[in-house]
Amino acid sequence: MGAFKSFYDQVVRPVLDIIIPPRCPSCGDMVENDLQFCGTCWPQLKFITDPCCSACGRPFDVARDDELLCAPCLARPPKHDGVRAAVVYDELSRQIPLKLKYAGRIGLAKLIARFLGRHMPDDCDNLLLVPVPLHRGRIWRRGFNQAALIAQALHDSHEIDILLDSLLRTRATPPLKGMTAQQRRKILQGAIKVNPKYLDDIRGRDIMLIDDVYTSGATTNACVIQLKKAGAQTVTIYCWARVLRDGEEGGGGH
Ligand SMILES: [Zn+2]
Ligand SMILES: [Zn+2]
Numbered sequence: 503m504g505a506f507k508s509f510y511d512q513v514v515r516p517v518l519d520i521i522i523p524p525r526c527p528s529c530g531d532m533v534e535n536d537l538q539f540c541g542t543c544w545p546q547l548k549f550i551t552d553p554c555c556s557a558c559g560r561p562f563d564v565a566r567d568d569e570l571l572c573a574p575c576l577a578r579p580p581k582h583d584g585v586r587a588a589v590v591y592d593e594l595s596r597q598i599p600l601k602l603k604y605a606g607r608i609g610l611a612k613l614i615a616r617f618l619g620r621h622m623p624d625d626c627d628n629l630l631l632v633p634v635p636l637h638r639g640r641i642w643r644r645g646f647n648q649a650a651l652i653a654q655a656l657h658d659s660h661e662i663d664i665l666l667d668s669l670l671r672t673r674a675t676p677p678l679k680g681m682t683a684q685q686r687r688k689i690l691q692g693a694i695k696v697n698p699k700y701l702d703d704i705r706g707r708d709i710m711l712i713d714d715v716y717t718s719g720a721t722t723n724a725c726v727i728q729l730k731k732a733g734a735q736t737v738t739i740y741c742w743a744r745v746l747r748d749g750e751e752g753g754g755g756h
Contacts, residue, residue, distance in 0.1 A: 524536040524537075524538065526538070526539050526540035526542075526543055527539065527597065527598055527601060527607070527610055527613060528540075528543040528594050528595075528597045528598065529542065529543050529597075536609065537609060537610070537612060537613040537616070543594055546594055547589050547594060547595060548589055548590035548592065548595070549588065549589055550587050550588065550589060550590060550744065553565045555570070555571055555572035555575055556570040556571060557571050557572070557575040557579065557580055557584070558572060558574070558575050558580050558582070558584065558585050559584050559585045559586055559587065559744075560572045560574075560575075560585075560744075560746065561590075561746070580719075580723075581723060581726045581727060581730065581737075582711075582719075582722065582723070582726045582737050582738065582739055583736040583737055583738045584738045584739070585716055585719070585722075585738075585739045585741070585744065586618070586621040586738060586739070586740050586741075587716055587740075587741050587742065587743055587744030588614070588617035588618060588620075588621070588741075588742050588743065589617070589742065589743050589744075590743065590744060590746055591715060591716075591717075591743035591744055591745040591746070592743075595742070595743040596715075596743065598610055598613065598614065598742060598743070599648065599714040599715050599742060599743065602614075602648050602651070602714065603644065603648050603714070606645070608646065608651055611648065611651035611652045611654070611655045612655045612659075614652050614655070614714070614742040615652055615655035615656045615658075615659055616659070617742070618652070618656060618740050618741075618742075619656070619659060619660060621740065622660060626660060626661070626662050628706075628707055628708045628735070629662045629663065629707070629708050629709075629710055630662070630663045630664070630665060630668075630703070630704070630707040630708065630709050630710065631653040631656055631657055631662050631663065631664040631665070631710050631712060632653070632664075632665055632668050632669060632704075632709050632710065632711050632712065632725075632729065633647060633649035633650040633652070633653040633666060633669075633711075633712045633713070634649045634669070634711060634712065634713040634721060634722060634725055635647065635649075635667075635669040635670055635671045635694065635725075636649070636671060637671040637673065637674040637675070638671070639674050640674070648714050649712045649713050649714060650666050650712075652712050652714065652742070653666065653710075653712040654666070656710070656712070656740075662710065663707075665700055665703060665704075667697055667700075668696065668697050668700045668703070668704060669694055669695070669696060669697065669725055669728065669729070670694070670695050670696075670697050671693060671694060672692065672693055672694070672695055673692075673693050675689050675690060675693050676689065678690075678717075678718060678720055678721070683718070683720065686718060686720035687720065687723075687724075690720060690721060690724040691724075693724065694721075694724045694725055694728055695728060696728050696729065696731070696732040701732055701733070704729060704732045704733060704734050705732065705733035705734070706733060706734075706735050707734055707735060708734075708735050708736045708738070709729050709734045709736065709737040709738070710738055710740050711725055711726065711729070711737050711738065711739045711740065712740050712741070713739065713740075713741045714741060714742050714743075715741055715742060715743050715744070715745070716739060716741045716743070716744040716745065717745045718745075719739075722739050725737075726739075
């Protein structure tokens with residue numbers, strides 16, 4: 503691998519850079535290094551930082567000392583143990599999952615993993631990476647599960663345990679966009695199961711549930727419920743971008 507890597511870095515990469523120069527993953531302008539944003543896009547990315555809701559990680563506009571939970575979490579305490587998103591979902595940040603999924607730029611999974619690495623707890627020993635599953639029909643059409651690629655990249659960079667097929671989609675579900683929270687729950691009921699092969703591996707673990715975008719939280723919630731039923735100690739959602747709207751569950755796709 504080492505020899506291959508140095509051959510790649512010294513011979514293949516420079517040639518590739520001439521033929522296919524690295525481009526900003528958002529706007530497509532030429533940049534110096536692969537998987538790097540250009541000087542225009544970079545400052546426009548809305549990184550999610552403190553202050554934020556202590557339950558779901560939703561950023562607050564202003565620091566609030568007295569109220570640590572956001573309104574949706576106060577109304578309905580979440581089943582997950584946090585959502586860590588790198589950036590706010592907007593026209594700029596959505597280009598990354600779009601290009602990853604539909605333009606086959608699978609290298610972008612590495613870029614997402616790099617940003618998620620900043621949100622990682624200090625002690626990774628009990629962590630287990632689990633991607634949100636796609637139905638096999640969709641994997642067959644797309645060729646891959648983008649969440650699995652991100653999880654794999656985090657596994658490679660941080661040496662965290664991974665179980666790629668620990669969650670299974672038992673049936674395909676239609677896009678959830680435009681549905682009420684109740685309709686989403688109903689459609690997803692029974693659609694996601696824990697792979698019985700891995701019950702022992704999941705019990706007592708702190709799960710990093712990986713997805714590309716967090717929208718309504720309906721799909722990840724269905725995953726969280728199943729993982730906790732299987733004995734997971736905690737389930738924290740990690741994703742590239744998060745849809746922020748008043749009165750979430752708003753959102754669309756997932
Ligand atoms: Zn750009
Ligand atoms: Zn919250």
